[in-house]
Amino acid sequence: xxxxxxxxxxxxxxxxxxxxxxxxxxxxxxxxxxxxxxxxxxxxxxxxxxxxxxxxxxxxxxxxxxxxxxxxxxxxxxxxxxxxxx
Numbered sequence: 001x002x003x004x005x006x007x008x009x010x011x012x013x014x015x016x017x018x019x020x021x022x023x024x025x026x027x028x029x030x031x032x033x034x035x036x037x038x039x040x041x042x043x044x045x046x047x048x049x050x051x052x053x054x055x056x057x058x059x060x061x062x063x064x065x066x067x068x069x070x071x072x073x074x075x076x077x078x079x080x081x082x083x084x085x086x
Contacts, residue, residue: 001049009040032060 045051
């Protein structure tokens, strides 16, 4: 699903972001205070894919200095070696 627009609603704000070449959306929570947020995300659908919407709770617990971080897909969590990641 590359290049599809995903709409996010967090608190009273709405954001949009396009999926990358792998169909993944990268969304920066910079500027959000620490705490829990209810995030609604949706795709309006197109010729190839049906519309969909879901809600998740996200918790901002710390800042990642200098913009560095680690991204791990859910299916790879079972193969994750935390010692090498640290």
